[in-house]
Amino acid sequence: MTTYGVIEMTENEAAVKLFENITALWKPWVIFTAVQLKLAETVSTKSMTTEQLAEVSKTHASTLHRLMRALASLGIFKLDDDQKWTMTPMSQVLAKWTHVSNMYTNDLSPLWSKLTETVKTGLCPFEKVFGENYWQYLISHQKEANNLTMCLQEYNEQFSTSISEYYDFKPFKNIVDLGGNKGVFLSKILESAPDSTGIVLDQKEVIDEAINCGVSNRITFVVGNVLEKIPEDGDLYILKQTFLIFDDDEAETVISNISIQMKQHSRLLIIEPCMPEDNATHVGYMSDLLFFMICGTKQRTKGEFERILNKFKLRVNRIITTNSPMDDIIEVVFQ
Secondary structure (H helix, E strand, O other), X not given: OEEEOOEEEOHHHHHHHHHHHHHHHHHHHHHHHHHHOOHHHHHHHOOEOHHHHHHHHOOOHHHHHHHHHHHHHOOOOEEOOOOOEEOOHHHHHHHHOHHHHHHHHHHOHHHHHHHHXXXXXXXXXXXXXXXXXXXXXXXXXXXXXXHHHHHHHHHHHHHHHHHHHOOOOOOOOEEEEEOOOOOHHHHHHHHHOOOOEEEEEEOHHHHHHHOOOOOOOOEEXXXXXXXXXXXXXXXXXXXXXXXXXXXXXXXXXXXXXXXXXXXXXXXXXXXXXXXXXXXXXXXXXXXXXXXXXXXXXXXXEHHHHHHHHHOOOEEEEEEEOOOOOOOOEEEEEEO
16 A cells, blocks of 8 residues: 555556546547537437437437447436436536537647646746737637637526525625626626625626626626726625636736725625645646636635735635535635
8 A cells, every 4th residue: 555645545546546537638528529519408308319319410320329428437428228318417517518618628728738838937828829818819719708708607607596505695785796797697696685786897798798688687787897997886896707817916906906995894705716725635726727828827825815915904704615616705804
């Protein structure tokens, strides 16, 4: 028995585990192919044999069967006693998460081939891979920009319905979601706080779409940028999956702008992974690498949050874990 890191296992057990990790790269491509072929959406309408599914998806039946077996091994689809493919909880989510899959398995996948170079140089590889920085790229590539917008919306629709189980929003009269996309997340919050109103701050292109989405009539949409000016009179400000796209200098600008508008009783919620201070297992370690390769930023520990917040007389009051591994609720108050 040998200790590998903090895990005790035999060498053979370690070899098996390592092989699983090495070949884990195959999994997202299997899932991405399922999304491209709309397999989850198709099977969600009715169970099908491989031959029936091949006819609908215009694929080669025996090769499709091999793909479906691989998906079933991941818990996506199940072959029943009648030799028909049926839905599972994961395939049901996959049917709704087409943009989540597209963004992470396709749009951003070229970056991972540059990880070795990135570790050697300490430089963000996005511009070298795609010819321009991430934000310029989104302006010139509308499909990928839409994937990002819809990815955030799909993720929020999945996890935002239960957010009020973890945090009481009712005490806050005016709630401001900074970078709030189309307002889906804020509208879920307002369902739990019937006497509250909300403001979504985001880019003009996103706001123009949001106004036509029919979210809560208690939401006002404001065009703007957190690096420039923050709406005033907020009792609660929210940065959901937004703070992590800023380097430390930009993050300080954002917090400075927010602190200027916060009243003494106001709260700020930073909703994103709070990285462990130790080497505990956490999905955030992988996404931390990805965000560095996208825009040269990082996901922060409590101490790293505090160092930025303290400069503006703010502090972390508490950290609340939720049912989403990417959505810790970091509550910030004045010192």
